[in-house]
Amino acid sequence: MLGLDGAHSSEPLVKATPSPPTDRVLGILELLASRPEQALSLSDIARALGMNKATCHAVTASLAGADYLTRNPIDKTFMLGPALVAAGRAAEKAxxxxxxxxxxxxxxxxxxxxxxxxxxxxxxxxxxxxxxxxxxxxxxxxxxxxxxxxxxxxxxxxxxxxxxxxxxxxxxxxxxxxxxxxxxxxxxxxxxxxxxxxxxxxxxxxxxxxxxxxxxxxxxxxxxxxxxxxxxxxxxxxxxxxxxxxxxxxxxxxxxxxxxxxxxxxxxxxxxxxxxxxxxxxxxxxxxxxxxxxxxxxxxxxxxxxxxxxxx
Missing domain, CATH: 3.30.450.40 (GAF domain)
Structure with a gap:
């Protein structure tokens, strides 16, 4: 059948080794990216991702410190931060x-x-x-x-x-x-x-x-x-x-x-x-x-x- 013996193919699809700390960071970023107009509290994020509150606090604090998240000082909710704008523009170029x-x-x-x-x-x-x-x-x-x-x-x-x-x-x-x-x-x-x-x-x-x-x-x-x-x-x-x-x-x-x-x-x-x-x-x-x-x-x-x- 046409195409089955083509000369080109892709690299093997390899599943990466799980890294729980990395998964927590990605989970938070992806959760907020899926709801870009909705600010979420620490409790909202922890509940949605099945993460304990102390761990969630540590991860969100690190992300906010690097401007990957912004934290509303009044109601303590989180949204995606300005550092992701540069990352997004770089990804578009790639x-x-x-x-x-x-x-x-x-x-x-x-x-x-x-x-x-x-x-x-x-x-x-x-x-x-x-x-x-x-x-x-x-x-x-x-x-x-x-x-x-x-x-x-x-x-x-x-x-x-x-x-x-x-x-x-x-x-x-x-x-x-x-x-x-x-x-x-x-x-x-x-x-x-x-x-x-x-x-x-x-x-x-x-x-x-x-x-x-x-x-x-x-x-x-x-x-x-x-x-x-x-x-x-x-x-x-x-x-x-x-x-x-x-x-x-x-x-x-x-x-x-x-x-x-x-x-x-x-x-x-x-x-x-x-x-x-x-x-x-x-x-x-x-x-x-x-x-x-x-x-x-x-x-x-x-x-x-x-x-x-x-x-x-």
Whole structure:
């Protein structure tokens, strides 16, 4: 099958050694980043993160001393601090595609009347870095939300990769997924150039679960629930023949790839219709995604892999 024996692949996805002190710092920063307009008290933070109050006080004091947090002297609540502004600007320079994606997702949401997002790959996860539009699924796709890079998510990140990357992705479920079905899904993505995912009861259940969970659904206590739901969704891609009629099709998401300079998927742009669509509207949305991804790919000096370029 096309793309399985490609010359390029990615580095192995290695899980870092846990560091509880570091995890506490990151937990506080991510909690406040997920609620940028809400000031939280020490008790709020400790309760949300399951941290004892003395430890929480020590960590927040250190972060405030370095200006990563600000502490209101009157009500003693915390918000993100000015030192993170510089860090954020530096991160934007390191990921120029993210800055470009912000404008694209706004345009997509306005033109097509549905929620749009952008996500980048980080270790074994997808991290949402831009979003626009509204919808019932908005709570599950906040900026900073991490989604497991596991079937059925992330197909456009591996569809044009080498065999080792595809094999790693295909085994990232709690249950053994039918390999041929997953490979067929990737073939469908390569044929179209973008992914079209079914809207099923399991998708709706996962969306609600992600909305209710913390900002890291891969945390040890949450992993079994998320991975069990993913196992129910392992074959979610519409095959090309499924969309040839003139009926309507329930669509959860459409995603297309942004490529880096070595032809690897660096980012995706996605739409989350969560409704029935005609084949014509699906194709229109897919073409629009490809246009946006093409602009970003060109702007960052990326190049599509040969198989993708040949398709177009």
């Amino acid at each position: 990921y120029p595609a993210v800055h470009l994606a912000n404008a694209e997702v706004v345009a997509l949401a306005e033109e097509l009347g549905m929620q749009a997002t952008a996500a980048i790959r980080s270790e074994g996860r997808l991290v949402i870095v831009a979003r626009a539009g509204t919808g019932a699924e908005a709570a599950s796709v906040r900026i900073g939300r991490r989604i497991p890079l596991a079937p059925p998510f992330g197909g456009v990140f591996v569809a044009w990769a080498g065999r080792a990357v595809i094999d790693d992705w295909a085994t990232r479920t709690e249950r053994t997924a039918p390999r041929e079905q997953l490979l067929d899904s990737l073939a469908a993505i390569r044929m179209r150039g973008y992914s079209v995912e079914r809207l099923t009861p399991a998708v709706v259940q996962l969306r609600h679960a992600l909305a209710d969970l913390g900002d890291d659904p891969l945390a040890d206590g949450l992993r079994p629930m998320v991975m069990a739901l993913l196992a129910e969704l392992r074959q979610a891609e519409y095959m090309p023949g499924d969309l040839q009629d003139h009926g309507r099709h329930a669509v959860s998401a459409l995603s297309a790839p942004v490529f880096d300079g070595e032809g690897r998927t660096q980012m995706n742009l996605s739409l989350q219709p969560h409704r029935e669509m005609s084949t014509r509207d699906i194709e229109r949305a897919g073409r629009r995604l490809l246009e946006g991804c093409g602009r970003i790919t060109q702007a960052i000096g990326g190049k599509p892999p040969a198989a993708f370029a040949a398709r177009t």
